[in-house]
Amino acid sequence: xxxxxxxxxxxxxxxxxxxxxxxxxxxxxxxxxxxxxxxxxxxxxxxxxxxxxxxxxxxxxxxxxxxxxxxxxxxxxxxxxxxxxxxxxxxxxxxxxxxxxxxxxxxxxxxxxxxxxxxxxxxxxxxxxxxxxxxxxxxxxxxxxxxxxxxxxxxxxxxxxxxxxxxxxxxxxxxxxxxx
Numbered sequence: 001x002x003x004x005x006x007x008x009x010x011x012x013x014x015x016x017x018x019x020x021x022x023x024x025x026x027x028x029x030x031x032x033x034x035x036x037x038x039x040x041x042x043x044x045x046x047x048x049x050x051x052x053x054x055x056x057x058x059x060x061x062x063x064x065x066x067x068x069x070x071x072x073x074x075x076x077x078x079x080x081x082x083x084x085x086x087x088x089x090x091x092x093x094x095x096x097x098x099x100x101x102x103x104x105x106x107x108x109x110x111x112x113x114x115x116x117x118x119x120x121x122x123x124x125x126x127x128x129x130x131x132x133x134x135x136x137x138x139x140x141x142x143x144x145x146x147x148x149x150x151x152x153x154x155x156x157x158x159x160x161x162x163x164x165x166x167x168x169x170x171x172x173x174x175x176x177x178x179x180x
Contacts, residue, residue, distance in 0.1 A: 022096055027051055030089065043059065044060050055071050056068075062084075064084060065085055069129070083114050084119065092107060096159075106139075110126055124144035130161035135164075140171060141174070142173075142175055146176040
């Protein structure tokens with residue numbers, strides 16, 4: 001009887017869906033390694049390597065950067081922060097295995113924000129972007145200097161992404177915020 005019970009338990013375990021787990025993968029944000037798509041006196045856009053071929057476009061205009069994700073992305077589709085800014089050197093891709101394979105669900109990138117008076121670096125913001133076809137946008141901002149656990153806060157926000165409505169929900173500011 002014990003072998004039959006063990007076999008039934010094994011079959012039940014296989015039939016039970018695995019709980020979603022999360023993981024991170026990192027890609028470089030090195031514009032020298034990206035393909036220039038367009039450039040003029042007012043800005044530029046680049047096609048850059050994303051996670052396992054996931055489309056990523058970087059756009060710069062008026063001294064502000066934005067990241068645009070997915071197929072059919074256009075340079076004007078991205079979001080940025082109000083102050084002049086520049087991107088950090090790494091892009092963290094939050095991955096979920098909810099579908100049985102690791103898929104990107106969100107990204108976290110560090111923006112360095114400028115002081116409006118001097119133009120010098122003033123703050124650092126971790127920007128969490130939800131990756132949902134037709135509904136990708138910033139969902140959370142975390143001040144990376146004011147919060148000792150900023151990376152963990154950003155990962156928690158990224159792992160909860162998916163239900164954010166880009167058309168109507170407001171970006172959440174998590175923790176203490178003094179970046180601009």
